Amino acid sequence: MRYKKILAAMLAAAMLAILAAGCGKSGNINGGQVFRYALEAEPATLDPANSTAIPESLVEAQVFEGLTRLDARDQAIPGVAEKWDVSPDGIKYVFYLRPNAKWSNGEPVTAQDFEFAWKRVLNPDIASENAYMLYPLKNGQAYNEKKATADQVGVKALNEHTLEVTLEKPTPYFLSLAAFHAFYPVNRQTVTANAAKWATDVRTLIGNGPFKITAWVHNGKIEFEKNNQYWDAVLVKLPKMEWPISDSQTTRLALFENNQVDMMVEPPAVEHDRLTQAALLKISPYLGTYYYVFNTSKAPFDDPKVRKAFAAAINRDALVKNIVKGGKQPAYAWVAPGLVNPASGRDFREEAGNYAVEDTALAKKLLAEAGYADGQGLPPITLLFNTSEIHKSIAEAIQEMWKKNLGVAVNLTNQEAKVFLASRAQGEFQIARASWVGDYADPMTFMDVFKDPNNDAKYSNPAYNLLVEQAQAGNDQKVRMQAMHDAEKILFDDAVIIPIYYNTLPYLSRPYVKGYFWSALGIADFKTAYIEK
Known part of the structure; x- marks a missing residue:
C-alpha cells in the first residue's frame, strides 16, 4: 500500500512537471500581462458545430x-x-x-x-x-x-x-x-478546404473573437494571442494567454498553488474548507444540473420500474455534504434554479417544487415488481463516467448506495473525456454521468434536450414532445411556462434521469486577475481581462 502511494505521488509530480514546463518558472508569480488558466480537459474539437463539452465551449468563446x-x-x-x-x-x-x-x-x-x-x-x-x-x-x-x-x-x-x-x-x-x-460563424473557405481537421489544427483554426490560438499541444497546452483583427480589439488588454490542460483536479490545484496558473475551476472538494479559509475559493452561480442518464433503449433500463428503483435508492444530501461540497444543492428535478418565470415573477424551480423521490423501501418494491427482487437476475450493470477525481468519488458513493439499498453490485468504468463523450452519444452505456449547463436564460434550454431525437437517453415520448413544442410555439409566457412544468413532470414519471445536484462553479483566482466574469451558463469571458499588481 505504501509503495502504491509513493508511486502515485511520483506520477503526479511527473505530470505536474510536464505541465509546468510550459507555464513559467516554478514559484514565480505571474509578472506580466499573460493570463494562465488551467483547462480541465482536452477539447475534442473546436468546431462550433460539433463541440458539446464545457471546456470546448470555454475555448471557443475566446476565439469566436x-x-x-x-x-x-x-x-x-x-x-x-x-x-x-x-x-x-x-x-x-x-x-x-x-x-x-x-x-x-x-x-x-x-x-x-x-x-x-x-x-x-x-x-x-x-x-x-x-x-x-x-x-x-x-x-x-x-x-x-x-x-x-x-x-x-x-x-x-x-x-x-x-x-x-x-x-x-x-x-x-x-x-x-x-x-x-x-x-x-465559421470561415467557409477554410472549413471547406480542410473539412476533417480544420478545428484541431492551429494553422487552419481561424476565428473572429477577441483572441486567436497560436499553439495547441494536444493534451498539453493551448496558447492564445490577442486578435488584432477583432472589431473591438481596443478593449482587449491581454496580449497573451497560456492554458495548460489536465483532467486531474489535483494537478490543476498544484499548478495554481505553485503559481504556474492564475485560475482554475473545480478544486478537489476535500480542499474546499482550507481554500475558503485562505480566501482563495470563489463561488460563481452556474445554471446547470449534474445527473446520471439511463440508456432507455437497453435492458434492463428499458423498463421504467428498474429506472425508478435505481433513481429512488440514492441519498443526495449525503453526496453533497460529504463528497461534492462547493456550495452545490441537492437536485430533485431537471431545470436548475435561477430562471424566472416572466408570467409569475417567481423562480421556475421554486414554483414547481421537486419530482425526484428518495425511498429505499419503494426502490426495493419497484425492483421486485420488475422481476429482480434483491437484484437477483439482473444482467451486469455498468456506470460510465469520464476520468476525474470528483466523478469517481460520486460514482463510488452511489455504487455503495445501490449495493446497500438494492443489493445490486454495479461496475464502474471511466474513460478519457473524448472517448467518453463518443460512447455516451453512441448509446454505448447503461448508466452514464452527464451534466447540462443552460445555453440561454429560459427553461427551454433544459426542456428541449430530451425532445431532441439524438438525446443520450434514447428517450422519446410524444406527450413530452408535444408540451415542449407548445412551449416553443408562442409568446404567451403563462402558457409556455405551464407547458414546461407539465413536460418536466413527464420526464420524471418516465424516470429518464437521476438528477444529483444543481451546479455552482467553485474556482480559484489570483487577486491580480481583473476584468473577467463567469456567466451563469458556465463560460468565462476574458475579453476585457487584465493583470493588475
Whole structure:
C-alpha cells in the first residue's frame, strides 16, 4: 500500500512537471500581462458545430463571436451584429453586421459566413449534436431530418453585412440563443478546404473573437494571442494567454498553488474548507444540473420500474455534504434554479417544487415488481463516467448506495473525456454521468434536450414532445411556462434521469486577475481581462 502511494505521488509530480514546463518558472508569480488558466480537459474539437463539452465551449468563446454575446448578467448584447430589427410577430429578424468585423486572417466576416455556418450545423451529413439548437429556424428541423433543402432554411444573406433570419414561430429567447457556440460563424473557405481537421489544427483554426490560438499541444497546452483583427480589439488588454490542460483536479490545484496558473475551476472538494479559509475559493452561480442518464433503449433500463428503483435508492444530501461540497444543492428535478418565470415573477424551480423521490423501501418494491427482487437476475450493470477525481468519488458513493439499498453490485468504468463523450452519444452505456449547463436564460434550454431525437437517453415520448413544442410555439409566457412544468413532470414519471445536484462553479483566482466574469451558463469571458499588481 505504501509503495502504491509513493508511486502515485511520483506520477503526479511527473505530470505536474510536464505541465509546468510550459507555464513559467516554478514559484514565480505571474509578472506580466499573460493570463494562465488551467483547462480541465482536452477539447475534442473546436468546431462550433460539433463541440458539446464545457471546456470546448470555454475555448471557443475566446476565439469566436456570434451575432450577439452575453454580458455579465447573461443578457444578449451586440456582437458581430451592431443592431437588428424584429418583426411585430416575432418571426423575422434582420441583423446588420459590423463593417469592421474580421476573421483573424484579416478577411471580412460576412453574412454569408453565418448562413454557411448555420446551415452546416443543420446539415444531416454533419450529424451535429447541436443541430436541435437551430430548430427555431424556419425549416431548420426539416432540413436536419432530410425533409427540406438547405435553400429552404430560414437564414439568408441579403448582402455581405445583412442577414435575414426567419423563424418557425416566435422564440422569445432567440437573441440569447444567437450567442451560443452553435450559432458562431465559421470561415467557409477554410472549413471547406480542410473539412476533417480544420478545428484541431492551429494553422487552419481561424476565428473572429477577441483572441486567436497560436499553439495547441494536444493534451498539453493551448496558447492564445490577442486578435488584432477583432472589431473591438481596443478593449482587449491581454496580449497573451497560456492554458495548460489536465483532467486531474489535483494537478490543476498544484499548478495554481505553485503559481504556474492564475485560475482554475473545480478544486478537489476535500480542499474546499482550507481554500475558503485562505480566501482563495470563489463561488460563481452556474445554471446547470449534474445527473446520471439511463440508456432507455437497453435492458434492463428499458423498463421504467428498474429506472425508478435505481433513481429512488440514492441519498443526495449525503453526496453533497460529504463528497461534492462547493456550495452545490441537492437536485430533485431537471431545470436548475435561477430562471424566472416572466408570467409569475417567481423562480421556475421554486414554483414547481421537486419530482425526484428518495425511498429505499419503494426502490426495493419497484425492483421486485420488475422481476429482480434483491437484484437477483439482473444482467451486469455498468456506470460510465469520464476520468476525474470528483466523478469517481460520486460514482463510488452511489455504487455503495445501490449495493446497500438494492443489493445490486454495479461496475464502474471511466474513460478519457473524448472517448467518453463518443460512447455516451453512441448509446454505448447503461448508466452514464452527464451534466447540462443552460445555453440561454429560459427553461427551454433544459426542456428541449430530451425532445431532441439524438438525446443520450434514447428517450422519446410524444406527450413530452408535444408540451415542449407548445412551449416553443408562442409568446404567451403563462402558457409556455405551464407547458414546461407539465413536460418536466413527464420526464420524471418516465424516470429518464437521476438528477444529483444543481451546479455552482467553485474556482480559484489570483487577486491580480481583473476584468473577467463567469456567466451563469458556465463560460468565462476574458475579453476585457487584465493583470493588475
